[in-house]
Structure formats: structure tokens, C-alpha cells
Amino acid sequence: MLSSFRQHIERYQKISDEQFDAIKPYFEVHSLKKKENIQEAGQAQLYNYFILEGCLRMYTLHEKGQEITTEFALESWWLCDQKAYLGKSETDCYIQAVENSIIIRISRDKEQLLIKEQPFIQIYILEMYQKAFAAAQFRNKLFKLYSKEEIFIQFNSNFPEFVQRVPQYLIASYLGLTPEYLSEIRKKMIS
């Protein structure tokens, strides 16, 4: 089951069987049912999640109680409220399974131990953070440059499988649109 994790590491650096066995104990495997939360707002001492199978989302509550999805993660993506994770402070974000999912996770303490005790893995970890930063910075730019409607149209043409796979009301909660309005945009796109 961990083979997809090893494959992901090996996209960035070759590792031996012994090295992979050495890093396994730092991670925990969990199965999640659809709509189950693995992180609740108010928790501290967070984990960084890697998706083996399925799809997760991170969301927070607007002061009016409305759910705002801040990120999605599919297979081979990492997901984490990085600010609270680094500072070991309380998060205001929930992490929920969009589908039945299998994940591995690592705590901040274990990540720091891993880096210290198995320094060969630093190359992979650094690459992950560089890519995560690039993706977050790019999303910021996108939301500054384009309207929510334009972002959905781009999203739809760049990630058609994702748009098919994830319920429309969750995509709406990511874009900050009502499900009804998103549905109207889709109708217009088809016609």
C-alpha cells in the first residue's frame, strides 16, 4: 500500500529498500470514510497528510458559519495547515475526506526527527516544500488576476477529471460561489 509513497519519493531521489524501511516508522497509515474529519479546528500538534488513495479537502468556517474550502488534495498530494503545523499552534481548519480515502501522516515532531535522523530524505522534503510554495503562490496570483468565473473555466479545462470527481458544491465552496451560480456557469459553458 505504501508503494505509491515510495514511487512519489523516487520521482525526486533514488532510495534503497533499507532507506525506505528506515523512514516508514515515522509515518502512520489511516483509512477514512467519506465525510469523516481527520483534523478539527482547535487542534494543535498537527500532522502533514499524504494521500495514498482518495481525496481530502481542508476547510474553515466563515464567521457566518459557512464552510470555505481552502484546498483539495488528490492521490500523491500533501495537505496541511502549514502555519499551525510549523508553530504547533491551534488550527482553524478542518480536514475532511471527500471520498473514502487512505492516507499516511507525519507529525511536526516526527518530521523534525526524520530530518535529523535520516538526513538523506531532506532532498525529497525540500522539493515538496518548494513545490507546495510554488503552487500556493501561483493560486494567490490566479485569484488576484481573474474573476471566480474565469478561474472555474480554467480549472475545468486544466483538470476535467477533478471537476467530474468532486461534488459541485465543494468546488463552489472553494471558489467562493454559490452552488446555484456555479451550476449556471456550467450550463452556459455547455450551451
Added chain:
Amino acid sequence: MLSSFRQHIERYQKISDEQFDAIKPYFEVHSLKKKENIQEAGQAQLYNYFILEGCLRMYTLHEKGQEITTEFALESWWLCDQKAYLGKSETDCYIQAVENSIIIRISRDKEQLLIKEQPFIQIYILEMYQKAFAAAQFRNKLFKLYSKEEIFIQFNSNFPEFVQRVPQYLIASYLGLTPEYLSEIRKKMIS
């Protein structure tokens, strides 16, 4: 002049004089006049910039030709179009001095060499990327949760010196507001 760079590294890890001397050759120092661009859209083979003195901003052009500021960086901050930097692809971002500034910069090739040849510095580099990712992810959440007006009010109370220091039309171009509208918000806040 590089002492503030060394101090910044030493917030995260202790380094010796010999180690600091060993990493210096990977970086270049540049002085910039106010409003001078050190990166132009269309450039590839980018640099990552660390501000020793002054203030820089990154901006891109909306299709209507309007400048959209995507990030600011003050003393001891790093600034870079990370996606183009990592992929050595063409950027659509300009980097400009908001004030007369002194910066150091490192190319992606040199960064990769630095990590390989001076592995002790990986701790600092990893911490920088972890923090940059956390900051970008936090900004994404902020822009999803709050209106531009609310973000300016928070910004103003969290970073009053920054708001004093940076011209108002640039803050407006960061928030996606017209300078006139930002001016109205400020008047309301005072009254």
C-alpha cells in the same frame, strides 16, 4: 553589509565564519534605485532575492494592462516567482524596488549547487521554504475569508509601519482596489 544575512541564517542554525565564507560566493549583491526593475516578465533562469536594505515588490500585468502587485518584501524577506524559478521557465512577473534597496540574489542553478556542495545550509533553506509556504497558504485563506476592505483593516493594524512606508497606490494594487477607494477606507478608519 552581509551581516544581516548571516544574522538571518543564525535565527535558524548556528554557522561558523568558515561556513559563512563558504556560502558567500553563491550569492551576488546588487543595489537598486527606487522604481528600478531587477526582473522583467519574459525572463527565464530566475533568481531568488533576499532584501538587505529597502523594499521590493513583485507585480504582473492584467490583460487590461493594469499592474497587479502580488507580493511585497522588506528587509530579511525572500522574494521570487517560485514556479518559474523552479521550472526555469519564463516568468510573467516583474520585480521592482519600491525604495532604494540593496539585495543579494541566487540563481536556481547556484541554489542547487549550494545544497549539494554545502549541505549544512539545507536546514536554513528548508526552514525558509516551510515559512514561505505557510505565508502563501495563509494569504490564500485570508483572501478567501475576508473582503478586500477587511484585509486592509487587518493589514493596517498588524503592519502599521509597512502601511506608512509603502505608497498607497501600491497597497491598492496589492488588494485589488482603486487608490481612490483605498483612500476612502482610510478616511473612514480615521473618522
